[in-house]
Amino acid sequence: MNHGLNQIKTKGQHGASKVKQKLQRLLPKPSDKPLKPWTIYLGIAIVLVALFLITLPTILDDSKLEKLGYSELAINGIHEAELVDEVIELNRYNATINTVFENQLNVDPTYLPLYLVNSTVDDTLILKYQRLVVKGYSENEILTLLTTLKDYELTVLLTLPKIDDIQMYIDDCANHPDNSYASFTLDNQYYEPYNMDQSQQSDASNVNMLVNKLNYLGSDYSPLGLGEVSVRYAASGIQLAEECSAALSRMSEAYTSLGYPTGFFVSSGYRDYASQQSAYDGYVASVGADEANNYAIQPGFSEHQTGLAMDLASTAPDLTFEETTEFAWVSINCQDYGFILRYPQGKEYITGINYEPWHYRYVGVETAQAVVNSGMTYEEYYELYLRPLPENIDQLVIENQKAKEEEVVETIAPVETESLIPTIPADPRASATTSSDPQTSEESE
Numbered sequence: 498m499n500h501g502l503n504q505i506k507t508k509g510q511h512g513a514s515k516v517k518q519k520l521q522r523l524l525p526k527p528s529d530k531p532l533k534p535w536t537i538y539l540g541i542a543i544v545l546v547a548l549f550l551i552t553l554p555t556i557l558d559d560s561k562l563e564k565l566g567y568s569e570l571a572i573n574g575i576h577e578a579e580l581v582d583e584v585i586e587l588n589r590y591n592a593t594i595n596t597v598f599e600n601q602l603n604v605d606p607t608y609l610p611l612y613l614v615n616s617t618v619d620d621t622l623i624l625k626y627q628r629l630v631v632k633g634y635s636e637n638e639i640l641t642l643l644t645t646l647k648d649y650e651l652t653v654l655l656t657l658p659k660i661d662d663i664q665m666y667i668d669d670c671a672n673h674p675d676n677s678y679a680s681f682t683l684d685n686q687y688y689e690p691y692n693m694d695q696s697q698q699s700d701a702s703n704v705n706m707l708v709n710k711l712n713y714l715g716s717d718y719s720p721l722g723l724g725e726v727s728v729r730y731a732a733s734g735i736q737l738a739e740e741c742s743a744a745l746s747r748m749s750e751a752y753t754s755l756g757y758p759t760g761f762f763v764s765s766g767y768r769d770y771a772s773q774q775s776a777y778d779g780y781v782a783s784v785g786a787d788e789a790n791n792y793a794i795q796p797g798f799s800e801h802q803t804g805l806a807m808d809l810a811s812t813a814p815d816l817t818f819e820e821t822t823e824f825a826w827v828s829i830n831c832q833d834y835g836f837i838l839r840y841p842q843g844k845e846y847i848t849g850i851n852y853e854p855w856h857y858r859y860v861g862v863e864t865a866q867a868v869v870n871s872g873m874t875y876e877e878y879y880e881l882y883l884r885p886l887p888e889n890i891d892q893l894v895i896e897n898q899k900a901k902e903e904e905v906v907e908t909i910a911p912v913e914t915e916s917l918i919p920t921i922p923a924d925p926r927a928s929a930t931t932s933s934d935p936q937t938s939e940e941s942e
């Protein structure tokens with residue numbers, strides 16, 4: 498009976514009940530019992546605990562930053578830059594970082610550690626940092642080197658293979674307070690010339706290629722556009738790369754136009770690998786291998802193989818090249834024609850070659866002028882500004898920073914044992930390598 502009645506009811510109110518059903522599904526079902534007060538309190542408590550747990554990391558981070566010494570304004574800036582973890586990881590207060598974030602300046606998080614050592618993080622500082630990472634120095638070593646070394650000590654370091662004992666280098670530099678960009682020497686030699694494990698092949702595709710006792714050319718390398726230089730500018734049979742030869746003729750014509758009674762010419766240019774080999778073998782045959790290294794450059798390590806290096810001579814009789822008007826003019830003006838005096842006086846330690854007033858290297862006008870203005874040797878300038886950086890340099894920097902924590906753990910133990918030894922004897926390598934100081938060698942390029 499009821500069933501039948503319901504059916505009629507449903508038929509008549511079909512549309513309205515469907516809407517009602519939908520609404521009922523959406524709306525919470527009315528409870529048949531009223532809420533007890535303790536459930537309300539529990540709900541509020543749960544919400545509060547959840548809120549606390551959500552904000553807890555921020556509270557802890559802020560307290561860490563505050564303990565390190567950062568101001569409230571700086572902490573806000575650090576949050577806005579989303580660099581909380583990075584700054585905490587540095588684990589020390591730094592006034593520069595504080596100022597940077599107080600002013601909400603843009604900071605590249607990858608290079609944040611640099612603010613620990615310098616108030617202004619410019620492109621050159623970033624470049625130095627990147628170069629040291631590529632060399633394989635740890636972040637702690639890099640920050641130590643950047644805080645301790647003077648500019649001209651750091652650029653020399655870039656020309657050397659990675660040094661395991663950086664304190665030895667730092668002490669060595671401290672023992673030479675008279676060093677500068679004008680003149681530089683150290684007690685220890687930090688590389689073994691011609692050691693293939695420490696050396697690398699030069700980037701011969703580029704006119705700015707570096708060739709020295711650590712950077713060599715293959716036996717099959719010969720310069721593109723090699724050609725014989727006109728006897729107007731060179732002794733007969735001299736070959737140079739086209740670009741270098743053209744620059745030489747411009748420089749020579751400029752000097753000739755000044756009307757001096759004497760002139761200069763190229764006395765030695767391109768030397769192929771085979772002729773370097775036979776010259777070197779000749780020395781070895783007559784004086785032995787050890788002695789030969791003091792007189793001759795080993796094949797592949799001579800800049801003359803680039804076709805971009807030349808030795809100049811003067812037509813003035815009875816004078817060394819250094820004493821001539823030609824030298825006085827060329828040494829001052831050569832960069833305007835794309836040449837640099839490659840082995841300057843006082844830089845023998847860095848170039849590995851004795852002072853050679855006659856040897857010039859073509860690198861192009863722009864680079865030559867920049868090298869001269871920098872006051873650096875070509876070794877330093879190349880290693881800082883010209884050597885191609887790996888494409889994944891930012892990634893390498895980040896990996897280097899990540900390795901820091903492991904390194905800290907590793908270095909704690911040795912420090913304790915070391916402190917038990919009252920005096921650390923001088924490194925035997927120090928005296929062993931002094932004898933091979935390039936200044937004492939007599940080889941010529």
Ligand SMILES: [Zn+2]
Pocket residue numbers: 765801806807808856857941942
């Ligand atoms: Zn030379």
